[in-house]
Amino acid sequence: MMRQYQALKDEHPHAIVLFRLGDFFEAFFDDAKLVARELQLTLTSRPVAKGRRIPMCGIPHHALPTYLRRLIDRGHRVAICDQVEDPRQARTLVRREVVRVVTPGTVIEDDLLTACENNFIAAAWSDGDVFGIALADVSTGEFLAAHGAAPRRLEEALVRWRPREIVVPDVDRSSRAHEYAALDGAGAVLTPYDARRFDIAAAAGELRAHLGVATLEAFGLDDRRGGVGRGPAAATVAAGALVQYLHATHRGSLTHLRALRLVPLEDGLLLDDATRRALGLWSAGRHDSQDGRTLVEVLDLTETAMGARLLRRWLSQPLAAVPQIEQRQDAVQALLEAGAARESIRARLHHLGDLERLLGRLSHDAGGPRDLAGLRDTLEAIPPLVPAAASLTAAALRRLPPVLSPPPGLADRLRHALAEPAPPSPRDGGLIRPGFDADVDALREEARESKEWMARREAAERQRTGIRGLKVGFNQVMGYYIEVAKSQSHLAPADYVRKGTLAGAERYITADMKEHEVRILSAQERINAREYEVFRALRDAVRADTAPLQACAGALAELDVYAALAEVAVRNAFVRPRVTDGREIRITGGRHPVVEQAMGAPRFVPNDVVLGSTARDILIVTGPNFGGKSTYIRQAALLVVLAQLGCFVPARDAQIGLVDRIFTRVGATDDLAAGRSTFLSEMIEVARVLTQATDRSLVILDEVGRGTSTYDGMSLAWAVVEDLHDRVRARTLFATHYHELTELAAQLDRVANVQVLVREEGHEVVFLHRVADGAAASSYGIHVARLAGVPDAVIRRAREVLGGLERAAAGAAPVGRSAGRRQRRGPSRGQQLVLPLPHARR
Numbered sequence: 001m002m003r004q005y006q007a008l009k010d011e012h013p014h015a016i017v018l019f020r021l022g023d024f025f026e027a028f029f030d031d032a033k034l035v036a037r038e039l040q041l042t043l044t045s046r047p048v049a050k051g052r053r054i055p056m057c058g059i060p061h062h063a064l065p066t067y068l069r070r071l072i073d074r075g076h077r078v079a080i081c082d083q084v085e086d087p088r089q090a091r092t093l094v095r096r097e098v099v100r101v102v103t104p105g106t107v108i109e110d111d112l113l114t115a116c117e118n119n120f121i122a123a124a125w126s127d128g129d130v131f132g133i134a135l136a137d138v139s140t141g142e143f144l145a146a147h148g149a150a151p152r153r154l155e156e157a158l159v160r161w162r163p164r165e166i167v168v169p170d171v172d173r174s175s176r177a178h179e180y181a182a183l184d185g186a187g188a189v190l191t192p193y194d195a196r197r198f199d200i201a202a203a204a205g206e207l208r209a210h211l212g213v214a215t216l217e218a219f220g221l222d223d224r225r226g227g228v229g230r231g232p233a234a235a236t237v238a239a240g241a242l243v244q245y246l247h248a249t250h251r252g253s254l255t256h257l258r259a260l261r262l263v264p265l266e267d268g269l270l271l272d273d274a275t276r277r278a279l280g281l282w283s284a285g286r287h288d289s290q291d292g293r294t295l296v297e298v299l300d301l302t303e304t305a306m307g308a309r310l311l312r313r314w315l316s317q318p319l320a321a322v323p324q325i326e327q328r329q330d331a332v333q334a335l336l337e338a339g340a341a342r343e344s345i346r347a348r349l350h351h352l353g354d355l356e357r358l359l360g361r362l363s364h365d366a367g368g369p370r371d372l373a374g375l376r377d378t379l380e381a382i383p384p385l386v387p388a389a390a391s392l393t394a395a396a397l398r399r400l401p402p403v404l405s406p407p408p409g410l411a412d413r414l415r416h417a418l419a420e421p422a423p424p425s426p427r428d429g430g431l432i433r434p435g436f437d438a439d440v441d442a443l444r445e446e447a448r449e450s451k452e453w454m455a456r457r458e459a460a461e462r463q464r465t466g467i468r469g470l471k472v473g474f475n476q477v478m479g480y481y482i483e484v485a486k487s488q489s490h491l492a493p494a495d496y497v498r499k500g501t502l503a504g505a506e507r508y509i510t511a512d513m514k515e516h517e518v519r520i521l522s523a524q525e526r527i528n529a530r531e532y533e534v535f536r537a538l539r540d541a542v543r544a545d546t547a548p549l550q551a552c553a554g555a556l557a558e559l560d561v562y563a564a565l566a567e568v569a570v571r572n573a574f575v576r577p578r579v580t581d582g583r584e585i586r587i588t589g590g591r592h593p594v595v596e597q598a599m600g601a602p603r604f605v606p607n608d609v610v611l612g613s614t615a616r617d618i619l620i621v622t623g624p625n626f627g628g629k630s631t632y633i634r635q636a637a638l639l640v641v642l643a644q645l646g647c648f649v650p651a652r653d654a655q656i657g658l659v660d661r662i663f664t665r666v667g668a669t670d671d672l673a674a675g676r677s678t679f680l681s682e683m684i685e686v687a688r689v690l691t692q693a694t695d696r697s698l699v700i701l702d703e704v705g706r707g708t709s710t711y712d713g714m715s716l717a718w719a720v721v722e723d724l725h726d727r728v729r730a731r732t733l734f735a736t737h738y739h740e741l742t743e744l745a746a747q748l749d750r751v752a753n754v755q756v757l758v759r760e761e762g763h764e765v766v767f768l769h770r771v772a773d774g775a776a777a778s779s780y781g782i783h784v785a786r787l788a789g790v791p792d793a794v795i796r797r798a799r800e801v802l803g804g805l806e807r808a809a810a811g812a813a814p815v816g817r818s819a820g821r822r823q824r825r826g827p828s829r830g831q832q833l834v835l836p837l838p839h840a841r842r
Helices: 002-011 029-039 061-073 152-161 173-184 200-211 227-250 273-279 295-299 305-316 322-337 339-349 355-362 369-381 383-390 410-417 438-465 486-491 511-544 546-572 593-599 629-645 678-692 710-728 739-747 781-787 792-810
Strands: 016-021 024-028 044-049 052-060 078-083 096-102 121-126 130-137 142-149 165-169 189-193 260-262 471-475 479-485 497-501 505-509 578-580 585-590 607-611 618-622 653-657 661-665 698-702 731-735 751-761 764-773 815-817 824-826
Touching (some): 002 024, 016 029, 016 061, 024 061, 029 052, 029 061, 061 078, 096 227, 121 152, 121 227, 130 152, 130 227, 142 152, 142 227, 165 227, 189 227, 200 227, 273 629, 295 305, 295 546, 305 355, 305 629, 322 339, 322 578, 322 629, 339 383, 339 546, 355 369, 355 546, 369 383, 369 410, 369 511, 410 511, 438 471, 438 479, 438 511, 479 486, 479 511, 486 505, 511 546, 546 593, 585 629, 607 764, 618 710, 618 739, 629 653, 629 661, 629 698, 629 731, 661 678, 678 698, 678 710, 710 731, 710 739, 739 751, 781 792
Parallel strands (some): 121 165, 165 189, 618 731, 618 751, 661 698
Antiparallel strands (some): 016 024, 024 052, 044 052, 078 096, 121 130, 130 142, 479 505, 585 607, 751 764
8 A cells, every 4th residue: 555655656746645545535754744734733653564654644534625725725735646446346455546636726626715716827938038828717717828028027917817826847947037036926836847848839739739729829829939929929838838737737627728818918007916905905904994994895796706706807907998998887887877677687696606616616527416506506597687687788788698698408407407405426326306317217216126025025925934923134244134033944945045143043035035135235336326427427518518608607797797886886976987098187076995984984084186187297295194195195096996997986076097007105014034124125116116107107105215314215205206207207196294395396397285184273183184285384293192192291202302303404404406407405414403402411
């Protein structure tokens, strides 16, 4: 047995091999130590020779999904080695094989997945100048490819799709340092794979075979080296390598991964991970929500897991073309206005299963009877929602009803075939309804007749033999038997064959009983085998209809998202924004969608934004701590994201000029493990903004320069604003407590000041949370410190020091600089400030 294990381990040296032994999956040697440590299980040992034991750690087979998820979440690969023959029929050692290699990007079980998120695996290849990337969600059947200039476009592709695992050639990393830097930053598990699989000829051949085509041109791909096809050829390499990797790990059908799409990376509004975190799209930022909510939670009123995943994909890749945005808006508006149709659609969507993942599992041997039953129930629930969808006239909705037509007859076949309730395993019987399969019915009838014959045998044998105490019985050891007391054993007929002897009785069997016993004892096994054949035929029928079923699932997801966005607009008083190709962003009565829900709509103070119009490319936002500056600048960015998503926005009125990318630099973070201080991390983000933003971008900067000395930070912030104005020309919201920066509005043509208003009442300050034109006079930090509970003695001393600083700063002369345009004034370093000292210290 250990030789069998070692042979399988040699085939999968980089995976944890879980070896089936009875009711447990066992790990041995170093794998056992790793599993015990990661899962906090007891490490035991097994004797293999005299005086020698090997480490061993076991997992109960019924608990495998739970422990498997923990291993996968920690980035491990797991090779599942199971028995592939019936132990009762094995003459020697039970044959075992690796039935599947589970990796973070290839899981398909619901227990190992998040219902509302895709689980992408990627393969990436680059020659240094161009890259190709392929992505697949094995659980849903999505299959994508892209190419672009390396490494920047590679990073953008990874940001868009957020794969959980990336397959790369097993080459020297030092020769591809830039590409690997982008891959390492994606937060995915990197899996080295045989570099020969990334050869263009091998990859293209495997991809053509998988797709069943003679040429890849219809998919926008190329199988030639060099020339004009370098980018498409790179995508071909990645897609072909990914297909080979998936075949090697799944050891089964991939029929649902046939609809390969080439995705252009130039389309859409790009949101990198830093921006998503800062805006609270996925994980709530502490500035953005008071109860941990995120934007996707506000928007996600979808009724199906398919719709929830599509909504997240749309949110991660907002559009950047006005006609496409308006088409989505038309669909949302149609459902918003047709309240009865929307409610009917949403009510019926609620009863649908996850069609995409049902198909994904049924495309593998992991799919079982309950998946077929779930597919049946879902297919039966689709037709009733079609009339409501067909009543809507928006172009994006008109094309959905024809696709919402499951293959005819499939639901009926499944309904007539499957018993209720469906058993968990296709091999345990009880799967097929009576009347569906003649062979199953015949086997069941044979078993029933034999059981009835055996039930009548006791009375018949008593009458035939005259033995009153004769009994017919059954047990697991002896099977069926006739029992006669020893005192009457001399009356046993000649055709009785002795089967066993007890202290006071003899047990016999007849030839007829033996024949019926064989029928009874083998009947269930034969029924189970035939039912499994029928199950496989049903599964194959579903696989044959994978393409139309996937199209139907996609249409259901799209309808679900449109209905959800319309419901969001109705519940939260969102309005349809006007999206233009211009630069102006004009929002009237805008509201932060997450903060408003956290606080309650009556308490939230709406504000206006005018950006990108004459003299307003950059807004310097000043005002008190705790006054709402951060909410205001993030709010503007979120409304742009919503508008380009095709969603309505929380405002009284909104006009959004298209944005190609949103950049953010907010919050205080460090990366001590990488040797980065908070300020260094901040400057890296600022550098990214200044080197990658364009005049079509939206830049959100919050407290740039606060991580160093006052004059260093102020000088950097001043220079950043100048560069954004003169060279980058991006639309920018710049929140700051450096009030000196408000002078830039008088020196730069397209800079304006806005302030968060307060009302002072003696030493008390009332935060109005309203934004108006102009510059704030103070940040009221001491007042906020008092609200936070800082002791009164410290507050009094702070006011004393502040007064001294303000008197000293009043005498500081600004230093001007001329550079071929009107004079600019920056912060001065020329004067030493004198702090007021308490009397006791003089």
